[in-house]
Amino acid sequence: MQGDKRYWTFDHIRKVALKHFLWIMIAWWTGGAWVLYFDDAPTLVKELATFQAPFIAYLWIGILTATTYVFAGHAREQMCIYMCPWPRIQAALTDESALNVTYRRDRGEPRMSVKKAEAARAHGDFAGDCVDCHQCINVCPTGVDIRHGIQLGCIQCGLCIDACDNVMREIGRPKGLIGYDTDINMQRRRDGKPPIYRIVRARTLIYTAAIAIVGTIMVYTLATRATxxxxxxxxxxxxxxxxxxxxxxxxxxxxxxxxxxxxxxxxxxxxxxxxxxxxxxxxxxxxxxxxxxxxxxxxxxxxxxxxxxxxxxxxxxxxxxxxxxxxxxxxxxxxxxxxxxxxx
Ligand code: SF4
Ligand code: SF4
Missing domain, CATH: 2.60.40.10 (Immunoglobulins)
Structure with a gap:
């Protein structure tokens, strides 16, 4: 609490200062070091250490360190959600047959506590496996609630899968309430049909061809580049x-x-x-x-x-x-x- 007098103790200020100093050092190491890609790295390191490097090198190290510190240290998941182009690309590439991190709604809903689920099942009612523990949201680096379906903020890291599997293991239910699945399979299970996985389809063939063409061009360019x-x-x-x-x-x-x-x-x-x-x-x-x-x-x-x-x-x-x-x-x-x- 900033209004709390204990907040401004020497020990607290020292810890906060140390934390931000370490963040800046990490930002300098991971962001500022990009400058080395644009010149002969060993020579530039020597020049930087002896303060003989061009001013533009110091300027860009400062800019890249500052942006890394702000984006990774403070903006964090806002970068993933609002600035990273990947979710937009992913949304454009995916379809109802694509394997995505999916909350198996057909199995999880209606969500309720373990006790209520036992009571409902004792009465012959259907109870979903989700116990609404929020573990999947707590572990998500971008704060996504995957139970609402695929979202732009999801980076497909799979942490929610592991978190939910742990919960299922603890309450003695089968794993896989969240897993890699397709929209089509959720619908098929609702209709009482077995799941199908269509890896080879027009979309995946076109993507494979596009990647192969780009990859071939890159390899050819690398192999024939002027030295x-x-x-x-x-x-x-x-x-x-x-x-x-x-x-x-x-x-x-x-x-x-x-x-x-x-x-x-x-x-x-x-x-x-x-x-x-x-x-x-x-x-x-x-x-x-x-x-x-x-x-x-x-x-x-x-x-x-x-x-x-x-x-x-x-x-x-x-x-x-x-x-x-x-x-x-x-x-x-x-x-x-x-x-x-x-x-x-
Ligand atoms: S971790 Fe699993 S059980 Fe818990 S809220 Fe998420 S989906 Fe439901
Ligand atoms: S896959 Fe990762 S980013 Fe996506 S909802 Fe799960 S934890 Fe969040």
Missing amino acids: MDVNVLHERNPLFVQLSDGGVRNDYTVRILNKGAQRSFAIEVSGLPGANIRVAGVEVAPDGKPVVEVGQDQTREVRLSVQVGPADLPKSSRDLEVAITDTASGGRASARDHFLPGDK
Whole structure:
């Protein structure tokens, strides 16, 4: 009670503070850690620990930690009921032959206490097996009363099945008052017919085909995905450098992505006759191409300078292609940018 003086004791405040601190730590660990999916994780962890990571990384860790703390710590089942798309998808996929967590109404109603049920049965009246103990509601993580039928809040976790089975065991009645069942079977039992289970039907065949197609596309995409890529960004300040011999130099930031084992990439530029290229701080192959080594599953940025003498200078901006070639496998990736000939 917040009005109770005992509520504000040091011990109570300490416990509440500790609880929320632990929640925030769990939110940081489970939510904030998502940021690691979007960069080289070991490198980013090191940068975060030494406060050298980009500001955007800290910002997103803060946002994801805060949203996880609020959603999982405070909103809880409201997330399942009002925000999660799964119940809507599930409702659209299900039909009267689908196996769902079901309260077997035909067996459970009319619900009444054990004593009243015994008395009713002694008079030859029908008494349902549900004793209205609310155990199925108490254990439900989203607070659903499954006895009202399938609802959007139900996440099909099955906890109510176990809770009800325990109750049935204690009062000596058969288990399965709540279980996986279909609407059709409830109706068939009411009509005195045996239950049927139609697993193979048009709906399940279509779903299976859809999942198989999507799964095949995903496996194919994974198997044939590019393991290398390159991005090129033209230097903005300055856009070009006028050289003393009349030539012009443009600089670029080249970012090489290596999604495979450690390997070397040769850089070349095409589309600009007479161009000389240079990459600071890397070796040059016998054919004159700069060779950049990139570690396993890493990216590396290098500065590429493209220089054109006065005789070969284009009259206007010229498109060029920067390509990288895996020196071992011959695999190739490229990106386009442009060369500015300066003030002509
Ligand atoms: S746990 Fe079983 S017996 Fe108890 S209220 Fe739920 S359905 Fe009825
Ligand atoms: S299956 Fe889980 S979510 Fe659904 S009613 Fe039972 S306990 Fe609640």
